[in-house]
Amino acid sequence: MYQYHFRPGYQAEELLLDIFIGAENETFISDFLSAIQEIKPKMIDILDLWMNDEVLMTYDSEVGKFTISKDIWGFAFIIADANQEGLVKINSILEKAELFEKVEVDFKNYK
Structure with a gap:
């Protein structure tokens, strides 16, 4: 099972997963793409930031664009600064997904 927070970025207003x-x-x-298949995600770009040990995969979907940032330390972020409504929709899908569990956080911790 995957656990995630739906929270603001550090010192930011925009939300992320x-x-x-x-x-x-x-x-x-x-597993993530399968969970959100109803919005038909399609990869449009991939960027390997080898100096940061991170890969950025950008997708377009029926709810707009979003990016998956995944690093070698086992962390992943789903970001969509210019598409917060789409990110809210992705969160609502994951809340019902069998393999994903949302863990609530206090937004004040990210100011």
């Missing part, structure tokens, strides 16, 4: 348990699994990307 922070997958903090399970993102290190080899099947994370396929």
